[in-house]
Amino acid sequence: MSLLLNVPNAEKEHAASMGAQWDQVSHTWYLPEDQYDRLIEVARWIPEKHPAIILPTEISVVQAGRPCWKCQHNNRVIALAGNYFYEKDINERDESVWRAQDFFTVFQQVSAISDNLQTFLNDYYPRYKRAWSNTLGNYYWSNHCESCDSIQGDWFLFDEAGSVFNPTEREEAARLTIRNHTLKYAPLIDAVYSLGDHARLINEFAERADL
Structure with a gap:
């Protein structure tokens, strides 16, 4: 790492x-x-100006299928994930520190990624790209429809209970696939994540596959 x-x-x-x-x-x-x-x-x-999260060199990508909200084309959508990562934080003395986080989660609202991760995504997941979000009022890395190029917003993929990356049942999580790929150096991102039963379900029941 x-x-x-x-x-x-x-x-x-x-x-x-x-x-x-x-x-x-x-x-x-x-x-x-x-x-x-x-x-x-x-x-x-x-190299990154405002790094917030350091992922392991073996990155995890959660993959799912979901119809486009606009044209109904069935797309492959992805979420970056991690079993273990470092997160920048502030301690009780108001000092910057890096904390090791030892749990599985999926990341959303990804506002920045390091160059090596960008190269990987361009090669393997070119429909996951940076775009303006009217909902969030900023640029974020988002899934895009393979047919009409519409943004597949994080709200519909992550935040609604029962959405593809927020499963509430074992059967929903079992329809996901986690693929791992090893980079030479640790990638960095700026993103948010949440803890909950959905992450446990994905980690326990999603299919595992290698690139």
Whole structure:
């Protein structure tokens, strides 16, 4: 779960003293997970401007089928998920900290993703792309209809009880598929998530498959 860093040559010795290491093959700097207690110290070299969540290098994608609200074309829709991740937070002294979160959840309202995750999504899930949401008043990564290109909004996919990524019954969760793919470096996202029985159902009963 190594995190890619953007370290200028003039700062390489400083970065090394903070736990960063040099990848001889990729010619890049990275922070190994056993040094994640120094995430705040290396924040200046994290390429993303406002990272909020660090996913594991083995990312999970929950996949489902759902008719488009506009043209009724049956689409493949996806949600990013994680069994274990790091989340940026504020402690009791009003200081920034990174907390390890050891549970399964699915992410929605994804407002930013790292370049390596964007490349992966473009290759495997090109209908999941950034677009303006009138409902949320901002740009978010959303599913789009394969036929008419309409946004398949997160409200209809995540928030309504019984929607594809918010199952209330075992049978609903069993219609989902979780696919895993391993990236070289940990992807980052800015998103929200919720805890509840729907996440447990997906984790326990969704079909597992590899890319």
